[in-house]
Amino acid sequence: MSAEAAESAASGAAPRRGRRPMSxxxxxxxxxxxxxxxxxxxxxxxxxxxxxxxxxxxxxxxxxxxxxxxxxxxxCVEPVLSLSIAAFVACLRRWPAERSLEQHLVADYRADADAEPGDGELVFDVVRMSAGEPALRAIWLVVQERAEPVLAAIVAERLGRDPDDVEVRVQAAALNAALRIATEDIAAATADGDQPSEELRARLSATVRAATRGVVAGDPVGPAGPG
CATH class of the missing domain: 1.10.10.60 (Homeodomain-like)
Incomplete structure (x- = not known):
């Protein structure tokens, strides 16, 4: 008798049958x-x-x-798309106080731990196909939308603000849009099979600069955005 069956018998419960639940x-x-x-x-x-x-x-x-x-x-495309969002969120969590976000993205942005070497290209494939496939486009946008509350929490903690502050929420939305635009731009630029290499980091950095106008840790986020 297995240990599990013995324990069930001792407790008076019927032993579980069939395959174990998937972790x-x-x-x-x-x-x-x-x-x-x-x-x-x-x-x-x-x-x-x-x-x-x-x-x-x-x-x-x-x-x-x-x-x-x-x-x-x-x-079914959602799990791979979510890896790109997770990598961006993780990078923001590692953002050091002494460095601008733009500089940090260039130096630190890397794939999610669960990603495989070809996953970046699969994300680009979905983004390219979504131009003519409304269902794929909807999923891409939903995955993006889900990230905004997480980004808002990171920005709020960074600036000592409440995640529900409208300025913080707008900043999070801008960062989210920066990731989307950078990904879509690289997908379009690599449609002929060229590899993006370091271009994704540079493009992401540029879009973040445009979205945040150079905001760094500790700078106030006002209604008109950073100066």
Missing amino acids: ERRRTLQRLEISRAGIRLFREHGVAATSGDQIAEAVGLSARTFWRWFRTKES
């Missing part, structure tokens, strides 16, 4: 695997010609599992 970590990684496969299939065959069942088959899962985790086939 949150494993679920996250499996969703990422599905997301990568889905984006590749969308890129190769087009969104209309790709079904959710085909995506599930590509990673060796049942169609039932796919539809339990994703409401639509297009929504």
Whole structure:
């Protein structure tokens, strides 16, 4: 008898049967695997010609599992897109007091720990396809929108303000827009297969400079923005 079964017997509870519940970590990684496969299939065959069942088959899962985790086939792109947002948020959390945000992004921006080498290009693929696929565009914008409260909390802590202050919320929205615009610009610039290399950092830094007008830690954020 297993230790689990013995414990259940001692407590009078019936032993659990079947497979153990999937851990949150494993679920996250499996969703990422599905997301990568889905984006590749969308890129190769087009969104209309790709079904959710085909995506599930590509990673060796049942169609039932796919539809339990994703409401639509297009929504499977969300886990990979979220990695780019997570990397930006993590970079902001590491922002040192003595350095401007623009300088910090150039020096410190890096991929999320769960990202694989090709994930950046998959994000660009989704962004490119979203120009003609409203469902993909909606998901890209929703992923962006979800980041704003997190960015507001970081900005508020940095400046000693309340996250609900309208100036802080506007600053967070501007930072979010900077990330979106930089990503979309690089996606367009690399459509012919060129690799962005360090260009993403430089473009992100430039858009952040435009969004914040050079704000640094401790500078007040007023209704008219930083001076």
